[in-house]
Amino acid sequence: MNSIEEKLWDYIDGTCTTAEREAIDLLLIHDEAYQQKYLELLALNREIAAMELDEPPMAFTYNVMETIRADYARQPLKARINNTVIKVIGGFTILTIAAILIFTLVNMNWHSIHQVSKPAVNVPDIKNLMTGDVFKGFLFFDTVLVLFLLDRVLRRAKLSKQA
């Protein structure tokens, strides 16, 4: 069973149900002891709420930011490298090597492998690749990538200028 004080605190905090609120409303009108207790708690509530926050020293923000800056400067270069970039570069390299390997194996003349006089590998015609759709697609991808990286660099430069 809730004490009078507990009920009144719920009433003051607004955490009681509508039925409880209505019951307390009635009690506050008719019960003088309830009313007195309510006024006492309400006064305390106001006093606590009116308490001011403590003020930290003037140089508080400066000290925090200096520590962060010093912390950042101490950080080794290795820790500052973005791991995602390394993974993307690594992935791209592996994919390229795999593509070249597959391409070579597919175009290899396996029948002539024992004939010493003939080369075993058919070298693909690079000229056809350079003018074909594959090359255009490659160029388009490169352009988009360059524009994306340029945008990121410019954004960072703008933010560091603001700082």
Add this chain to the structure above:
Amino acid sequence: MQSRLSDTELIEQSLAGNQSAYAELVKRHQRFVFTLAMRFTKNREDAEEVAQDCFIKAFRSLVSFKQESKFSTWLYSIVYTTAMTSLRKTRLDTASIDDEDTLIQVANVPSGYDTDNIENKSRSFYLNQAIGQLTADDAAIITLFYQGGQSLEEIARTLGIEANSVKVKLFRARQRLKEKLERNLKHEVKELI
């Protein structure tokens, strides 16, 4: 210009490398973080150290902040953890009201009220004194609820407990505060007589 930005926008800018955005966040929350730290440490020097430590920890963990709660709630949970750790290390708290050192520390807690207004000053002084005499947990809950403007659910998230437990703890903390305030005022009246 940056004061108009929301906490979320400042966090985004901080994550993009703009340190002045984080400085703005620090400025915005430093008073409350410092006050909350004071509730645990009971002295300004240690509170300053704890508060600084909190902001540095928050900066380092900003990437992991998922924005599922308010930044203040997340920050206050860091303050709570850091202050509790500091408290365990230094064993500053848990002194009873009979402990002379605690009374001296409490007396040194600045009220922040206008010194010319004697009536206001004395009321706020005794209230500060009574809060200083509470346990760290009680004082923290009262501070989070009143000065931090946190709801019971937000306090529950900060302290890592159920909202119902917070409600009970808040009720008990206010009761103890009231008792201590009455005791201090009675003691003062006796001294005057």
